[in-house]
Amino acid sequence: MCSLDLDKFKLVNDTLGHAAGDTLLEEMAARLRGILREGDVVARVGGDEFLMLLPASHPPDEVATPDSETDGEEAAIATRIRDALEPPVRLRDTDVYVSASVGTAVFPTDATDIDALLRVADAKMYRSKRGRSAIGVIEDRDATAELELTSRLRASAKSQPWELHFQPIVELVTGRTVGAEALVRWNDPSHGLRTASEFLGLAEELDLGDDLTRWVIDELGDVASSWHEDGVLDALTMITVNVSPRGLWQPGLTDRLRNVAECLGRRDLLVVEVTEAALSMDAARARDVLLTLREDGMLIALDDFGTGYSSLARLRALPIDVLKIDRSFLDGLIGDAEARRVLRSIVRLAAGLGMVAVAEGVEDREQLDAVVDEGCTLAQGYHLGKAMAAERFAARVLESNREVVSARR
Helix, strand or coil: CEEEEECCCHHHHHHHHHHHHHHHHHHHHHHHCCCCCCCCEEEECCCCEEEEECCCCCHHCCCCCCCCCCCHHHHHHHHHHHHCCCCCEEEEEEEEEECCCEECCCCCCCCCCHHHHHHHHHHHHHHHHHHCCCCCCCCCCCCCHHHHHHHHHHHHHHHCEEEEEEEEEEECCCEEEEEEEEEEEEEEEEEEEEEHHHHHHHHHHHHCHHHHHHHHHHHHHHHHHHHHHHHHHHHCCEEECCCCCCHCCCCCCHHHHHHHHHHCCCCCEEEEEEEEHHHHHHHHHHHHHHHHHHHHHCEEEEEEEEECCCCCCHHHCCCEEEEEECHHHHHHHCCCHHHHHHHHHHHHHHCCCCCCEEECCCCCHHHHHHHHHCCEEEEEECCCCCEEEHHHHHHHHHHHHHHHHHHHH
């Protein structure tokens, strides 16, 4: 049984009107009918919700355990549905892109009666919807603007007008640029260059998160090869790349990251950043993925530390090498003794657990001085350098090294 809910359908009704919404529902119903096999059933059960009843390709006695082939079949069903819904629908001179949150339940693995199957499928569907919106969407309150933004972002998945920028990570004692965080940017044709915080949440909602993750990792591999030839990597100790909560489960993730690590020449140069949200979604599974990456020689960073629910026990149990201190801890540093004590405690906690602390969001000289005073040795933020294109970052690293060598002489 598949429970399916169209994402952001209310936005279409509010923007283009209910007649357009009805047309969209009719088109979605037709596409779902188009992927049915003989014996399959699809029904609209209300609003933008659909149910599909799909006889399994294996008899019930062959799918009675969770570790059987049902996982692959469920994934194939979800992919078939999303592929069918992917092409845009033309409504009132607007290309509307539709995605769906899908939850599946299998008899008798998940439940043995119809009501229980429906509850399981609905629960999985809502969990999928929450997973896509966990990062948050762009603060664009105008419904028409948001719909247009959604359409442009979906269209960009094919042309990929994305850029990879790098924010310097600075060694505070020497002033050297010793690392960078790889950050994606989107060349929005109607707005110009957008930062990840402006569109990444919406991209996750539209099921583009996996595409973006793959693009970033592959692009980083190309950049790494160029830097390796130019000697840029000789001066660096870390290149960090963010992996979203859903991206952590992406098939082939380990192989792609391993390829980037090889391009860097040293696997421990690559630091994979995950958030506390990623760890809380499925802690045991996340730990297995991170352990695999660590065994392959890569390092792991916990991003935005202090904004979630990481316990000391979890920190000790996970293979974390770098603790990135969230910028919110720096906002109240100046003139606040308690805030400085908290920062000092986090830095000491990281050191006590054998981790490197990196302060994020250093925006001015006062914050920089406070971070140094509290024992942090690495930091990033606008005061130390905004994210920049790969060529400019490479020039900065080489120049930074020359200045340090000259000072020592």
